[in-house]
Every structure is written in C-alpha cells, then in structure tokens.
Amino acid sequence: MTGYLVETETPKGYKLKLQTGLFINNKFVGGSNTIDTVNPATGKVITAVQAAGKEEVDMAVEAALDAFNGPWRKMSPLERASLMFKLADLIDRDNEELSQIETLDNGKGITFSRLFDVKQIAISLRYFAGYADKVHGKVIDTEGALSYTRHEPIGVCAAIIPWNFPLMMLGWKLGPALCTGNTIVVKTSELTPLSALKVAQLIVEAGFPPGVVNIITGYGPITGEALSRHMKVAKVAFTGSTAVGRAVMRAAAESNLKKVTLELGGKSPNIIFDDADLDQAVRWAHKGIFFNHGQCCCAGSRIYVQSSIHDEFLKKFKEYTSQTKLGDPHDDDTFQGPQVSKAQFDRIMRYIESGKEQGATCYMGGNQWGSEGYFIEPTVFTNVKEDMTIVREEIFGPVVTVSKFDDVDDVINMALDTEYGLAAAVFTKDTARAIDVSNRLAAGTVWINCYNELDYNTPFGGFRQSGIGRENGEYALDNYIQVKTVKINVNRTP
Ligand code: NAD
Ligand code: MG
Numbered sequence: 001m002t003g004y005l006v007e008t009e010t011p012k013g014y015k016l017k018l019q020t021g022l023f024i025n026n027k028f029v030g031g032s033n034t035i036d037t038v039n040p041a042t043g044k045v046i047t048a049v050q051a052a053g054k055e056e057v058d059m060a061v062e063a064a065l066d067a068f069n070g071p072w073r074k075m076s077p078l079e080r081a082s083l084m085f086k087l088a089d090l091i092d093r094d095n096e097e098l099s100q101i102e103t104l105d106n107g108k109g110i111t112f113s114r115l116f117d118v119k120q121i122a123i124s125l126r127y128f129a130g131y132a133d134k135v136h137g138k139v140i141d142t143e144g145a146l147s148y149t150r151h152e153p154i155g156v157c158a159a160i161i162p163w164n165f166p167l168m169m170l171g172w173k174l175g176p177a178l179c180t181g182n183t184i185v186v187k188t189s190e191l192t193p194l195s196a197l198k199v200a201q202l203i204v205e206a207g208f209p210p211g212v213v214n215i216i217t218g219y220g221p222i223t224g225e226a227l228s229r230h231m232k233v234a235k236v237a238f239t240g241s242t243a244v245g246r247a248v249m250r251a252a253a254e255s256n257l258k259k260v261t262l263e264l265g266g267k268s269p270n271i272i273f274d275d276a277d278l279d280q281a282v283r284w285a286h287k288g289i290f291f292n293h294g295q296c297c298c299a300g301s302r303i304y305v306q307s308s309i310h311d312e313f314l315k316k317f318k319e320y321t322s323q324t325k326l327g328d329p330h331d332d333d334t335f336q337g338p339q340v341s342k343a344q345f346d347r348i349m350r351y352i353e354s355g356k357e358q359g360a361t362c363y364m365g366g367n368q369w370g371s372e373g374y375f376i377e378p379t380v381f382t383n384v385k386e387d388m389t390i391v392r393e394e395i396f397g398p399v400v401t402v403s404k405f406d407d408v409d410d411v412i413n414m415a416l417d418t419e420y421g422l423a424a425a426v427f428t429k430d431t432a433r434a435i436d437v438s439n440r441l442a443a444g445t446v447w448i449n450c451y452n453e454l455d456y457n458t459p460f461g462g463f464r465q466s467g468i469g470r471e472n473g474e475y476a477l478d479n480y481i482q483v484k485t486v487k488i489n490v491n492r493t494p
Contacts, residue, residue, distance in 0.1 A: 004028045006047045011039075012330045014100045020049040020193075022056055022217065023200035025063040026210035031056050035190050035217065040107035040338040041329055041373040049193045052216040057185075057226040060214040064156040064183040065232055067211030072183055073153075075209075077133035084129035084178055086206040088122040091199065095119070098198055100330075102167060105194040107374070108292060109334040120456070121171030121199070127456045128175030128476075135180055135477055137484075144492040151481040153181035154259060155234035158227040160220075160248065162240045163189035163340050164295040164396075170196050172471045173237055174213065180480040185214045185233070187224055191341050193217035220244060228252055235259040237479065239297070241394075242420075242465055261469030261479045263297065263461055265394040266422030269415035270300035270451060271405075271437065274309045276427035280449065282316045288425065288451030290321065290378055293336050294398040295344075297466075298423035300451050302391060303402045304411050310404045314382065317402075318364050321378050326369055338374040339397055345374035348397030355381050355390040360401070386414055394420070408433070412440050421463025425451045444470070 004021030021028025032053030036045045052060065072080070091098065099113035108117065137149030159173035170186060177184045188196045200215045216223060224244070228236050228251035236258055238248045245262040252258045270288050272281045288300030305313045329337030339345045345368075352366050365379030379399040384391050391401050405411035415424060424443040428434050438446040444461045447453060454460060459470035469479045 004030070004050065008047060010100055010104050010330055011042065011328075016097065016100060016104070018047055018101065018194055019197040019201055020047055021197070022050045022052050022060070023197060023203075023213075023215040024056065024060045025214070026204050026208070028200070029056070029059075031216075031218065035193070035219070037105055037191065037193055038341065039104055040340050043342065043373055046104060046194070049197070049217050051190070052187075052218040052223045054222070054226050056216060057218075057223060057230065060185045060216050061156055061227075061230055061232050063211035063214055064185050067209055068153070068155055068183040071209035072181065072212050077135075077181070080178060080181065081129040081132035083206055083208050084125045084132070084175070087202055087208070088125040088129070090202040090206055091118060091122040091125070094198070094202065098167065098195055101198055102195045103329045103337075106163060106166060106192045107329050107337040107340060109329050109331075109337055111332050111334070112292070117165060117167045120165075120168040123456045124168070124171030124175040128179040131474075131477060132179040135481060142487065144490055146488040146490055148486050150484045150486060151180070152484055154480060154482050155182060156232060157182045157184045157480065158230070158233045158236040159184060159186045160224045160227065160236065160238045160240065161186060161188055163191040164292060164297075166192040167195050167199070169239055170199060176471070176476040176480045177237075178212070180477060182235070182480055183212050185216065185227060187227055188215060188217050190217060190219055224248070225251060229255045231256045233258055235261075235480070237261045237469075239263040241265055245467070259479070261471075262467045263469075263471060264422075264465065264467045265396075266297050266299070266420045266462070266466050267302060267392065267394050267418045268298055268300050268420070268423040268425070268443065269302045269304060269441070270425045271411050271415060271427065272303065272305045272309070272313060273426070273428040273430070273433065274306040275429045276449070277429065278309060278313060278316065281427040282313065282320050284425070284427070284449070284451040285317060286320055286324070289400040290324070290336060290398050291452050293339055295340060295396055296452065298445065298452065299396075300423070300425055301395060301400055302415075303400055304405050304414060305402060307404045307406050310402075314363060314380075314402060318380065321364065321380070324378075326375060326377065336378065336398065339376055340374070342374060344396065345376065348376055348395055348399060351390055351393070351395045351397070351399060352379055355384075355388065355399075358385075358388045358390070360384045360388060360390060363402070365398070386417060392418070408437065412437065416442055419465045422466035423447070
C-alpha cells in the first residue's frame with residue numbers, strides 16, 4: 001500500500017495521507033498519465049492522481065473477471081455479506097478522515113460529509129449485505145416438469161460515478177453489485193477521486209479477495225468510454241449527465257449489448273399550494289434546491305407557488321436563505337460551500353447571465369461569493385417565463401426559478417413540460433389533492449410535504465430521460481442479476 005501515498009493537510013491543518021494510485025487487484029498501481037484534483041474552496045491543486053488509459057482499464061476488467069470466476073464465486077453469500085459488513089464498520093471507524101477528504105476534494109460542508117455522505121456508504125453496504133443470502137428465485141408450477149428460477153450474478157459490472165456525492169454513489173453501486181455476487185470496476189469522477197481511494201485501502205483491510213472491487217480514475221471520454229465499450233464488461237451503471245448517459249448506452253449497444261442502467265439529470269418541479277404550512281414549505285424548498293449547493297440530480301429547481309401566497313413565500317424564502325451560512329466548507333456550521341469546479345462555476349454563471357438577458361428578475365443572489373474558489377450566492381429568479389433557458393435546462397447549481405400558478409391543471413401542465421422525470425414535490429394539507437397531484441406527475445420520486453428525502457430502502461430513479469432502472473431498495477437488485485429458468489422433466493415425453 002505504498003508508492004502512491006501523498007502526505008498533505010487540509011487548510012485547517014488536518015493531516016492526511018492520500019492514496020493516488022489506481023486500485024486494481026487489491027494493489028495501487030500507476031496509470032497512463034495523471035490528473036490534478038483541486039480544492040474547489042481555493043482553486044488550488046491538492047495532488048495528482050493516476051489516470052487509467054485503455055491498458056489499465058483492461059487490467060482492471062481482467063482482475064474483476066478472474067475474481068468473478070474464482071474466489072468471489074466460491075464464497076458463500078454469508079461470507080460475502082460479512083466482508084461487506086466489515087467494510088461498513090471500517091468506514092464508520094474512519095468517518096472523520098473520509099469526511100475531511102470528501103470536503104477537501106468536493107467542497108461540501110464538513111458536517112454534511114460526516115453526517116450524510118460517509119454514513120450513507122456504510123448504510124448502503126449494510127443494507128445490501130443483508131440481501132446476500134436472500135436473493136433467490138421461484139418455483140413455478142409446470143405440468144409434467146419441475147421448474148424453478150435462479151437469480152444469478154451477471155459478471156463484471158462497471159460503475160461510472162459522478163462528483164456530487166462521490167462516496168454515496170460508490171455505495172449505491174457497490175452494495176447491490178457485491179451482494180448479488182458480481183465483481184466491479186468503478187470509475188470515479190476525475191474531479192473527486194480521493195475519497196474512493198481511501199475506501200479502497202479499507203477494502204484491502206476488510207479482507208476482500210483481490211479483483212472483487214477495482215477503483216480507477218480517469219477522464220470520461222477515455223476511461224469511461226473504454227469501460228462502456230469493453231467486451232468483457234457485462235453491465236454498466238452510470239450516474240451523471242443525460243448527454244453522457246446517451247454515449248454510454250450507445251457504446252454498450254455498439255459493443256456487446258451489456259446491460260445498462262442510467263441515473264441522469266432532472267429539472268424537478270416543487271409545487272406549493274396555498275393551504276400548505278408555509279414555514280415548513282419554505283424550509284423544505286430551501287433544502288430542495290440548495291442542499292449540496294444545488295448539485296443534486298433531484299434538486300427542486302423549479303418552484304411553483306399558488307398566486308395568493310407567492311409574495312409571502314418569496315419574502316420568507318429569502319429570509320430563510322439569507323440565514324444559512326455560505327463559506328469555508330471545513331467550518332462545522334457551513335451549509336453551502338463552493339461549486340465543485342471552475343467549469344461548473346462558469347457554466348452556472350452563464351445560466352445566471354442568460355436568466356438576466358432573457359428578462360427574468362434576479363430576486364436574490366446572482367454573483368460570485370468571495371474572491372477565491374468557486375462560490376456562488378444562492379440565486380432566486382422570479383418573473384420567469386416557462387420557455388426561458390433557466391426554466392428548461394438543468395443548471396446543477398444554487399439557482400432556482402419561482403413561478404406563479406392559479407389552477408391545479410395549469411401547474412401540472414407546467415410541471416410536466418420537461419423531458420426529465422426524476423423527482424417532484426407537492427405541498428398541501430389536503431391529502432386527496434396531494435395524492436391526486438402526485439399520481440399525475442411524471443417522476444420517479446414524488447415527495448409530499450418534504451423534499452430531498454432519500455432512504456436506502458426506497459427505490460430511486462427516473463421516468464422519461466432521467467434514467468433507466470432503480471437504485472436503492474429491493475428494486476435495485478433486479479439490475480444486478482440475470483434470471484435462469486431450470487426445468488427438470490418429471491413425466492413429459494418428447
Ligand atoms: P458527466 O456526465 O460528464 O460526468 C459523470 C461521469 O461520467 C464522470 O465520471 C465522467 O468522467 C464520466 N464520463 C464523461 N464522459 C464520458 C463518456 N463519454 N463515457 C463514459 N463516461 C464518461 O457530468 P459532469 O461533466 O461532471 O457534469 C455536467 C453536468 O452533468 C452537470 O452540470 C449536471 O447537469 C449533470 N450531472 C448530473 C449528475 C447526477 O447525479 N445525475 C451528477 C453529475 C453531473
Ligand atoms: Mg477536487
């Protein structure tokens with residue numbers, strides 16, 4: 001576990017030994033080049049990590065294939081589960097170090113890293129570990145034959161994950177892949193590679209056989225593309241933008257028709273009726289858009305407020321938003337840190353400019369915050385028209401539009417007028433209306449009187465162009481098994 005360890009410290013002096021190699025076959029190895037990863041709070045380089053070219057992708061896939069056909073397959077489900085539980089315990093043990101790394105590399109508030117991201121990966125591992133010995137088929141009555149199904153692993157799975165929740169996304173992929181008996185090659189985002197490489201060290205410590213989990217970093221169009229196109233990868237799970245999701249699916253189609261699951265973008269509507277508990281709606285709407293600096297695929301980025309409470313909502317929303325702390329992500333009380341990268345910062349600022357140019361009112365925010373790093377003020381646009389770019393496109397930053405509505409049918413039409421379908425929310429005290437509206441919305445998740453509440457045991461994924469397949473919950477297992485029908489003749493004749 002030497003060779004690629006880099007000693008550094010956070011701006012607040014927390015000492016870290018960062019692993020920067022590619023994790024293949026339980027060893028850290030070099031790549032075909034390196035990528036600098038940056039602290040988005042300062043814009044300064046933290047360190048360089050190894051980047052996998054085609055050759056290293058092949059090495060990782062071969063390692064995963066050997067493990068799949070060898071030790072992993074021979075282990076009993078309970079043995080696999082116990083390794084997953086062990087890994088979850090080690091992650092909890094090292095919560096502080098993992099949190100420091102995640103906050104340094106990604107920019108999210110340290111309290112969120114500690115209480116959310118690091119906990120979530122351990123939770124996913126434990127939840128799915130419990131399934132390892134409970135994934136089984138059915139007996140089906142067939143005349144003259146005994147028929148049963150087996151739920152078998154698929155083989156080598158590739159996971160291409162984004163930078164917004166580096167550890168949680170790792171957990172969402174590792175959990176269901178491993179409990180069902182697959183092996184995996186994970187490609188982390190080139191913007192946030194460091195925390196997963198700490199988990200890689202814990203995978204060795206937990207005692208996983210070499211090759212079961214491989215974690216490599218690299219550029220999307222090189223490393224990600226090579227995995228999506230690989231003839232020995234049997235399944236690819238991707239989380240990120242809709243444009244790249246399309247590229248992954250195309251590569252799968254043009255190679256070996258590997259199974260594809262996609263968790264893509266969104267432009268999720270958040271509908272607030274005039275009978276809602278307004279103070280609660282304000283707080284949830286705030287969490288809906290500004291949690292993780294707006295870098296959530298399910299962010300409630302289009303708020304629709306019934307006309308009679310529109311002005312009051314705005315006033316309270318501004319007041320509440322102004323109280324939350326924007327600043328150094330290593331401070332315990334920081335709610336909002338920097339955007340993840342210069343590219344994302346520039347992209348979001350361009351959207352803000354387009355909102356102003358197209359005639360929306362910038363009700364609050366709209367500027368860079370501070371003079372270093374990639375901070376953006378929480379930004380609220382009003383007087384928007386539904387065809388404006390800021391209402392139509394996923395911004396993936398702390399920018400929200402607030403529109404008025406009078407009538408339930410009108411707001412549903414506005415909510416549905418998007419190619420996306422990841423999430424939606426409705427705020428009202430009228431249960432019948434809440435259920436009626438939630439049934440009519442096109443979204444993989446609908447929240448009633450809350451927002452951005454995800455649980456490890458409820459499925460998450462997209463309608464429409466927000467994705468294919470579900471993660472979390474029992475539904476996630478379907479993506480990692482293939483069903484074999486076995487028929488034993490009893491008294492049939494040919
Ligand atoms: P992205 O989709 O480009 O990157 C996500 C992952 O895909 C990264 O690991 C990246 O290296 C990889 N990738 C890139 N090109 C690839 C290719 N051709 N083949 C295979 N893998 C490839 O996202 P981004 O550039 O980091 O962000 C751009 C936008 O994507 C954001 O503004 C946001 O709208 C969206 N996004 C969505 C999510 C989500 O959770 N749904 C997460 C991150 C970004
Ligand atoms: Mg970084």
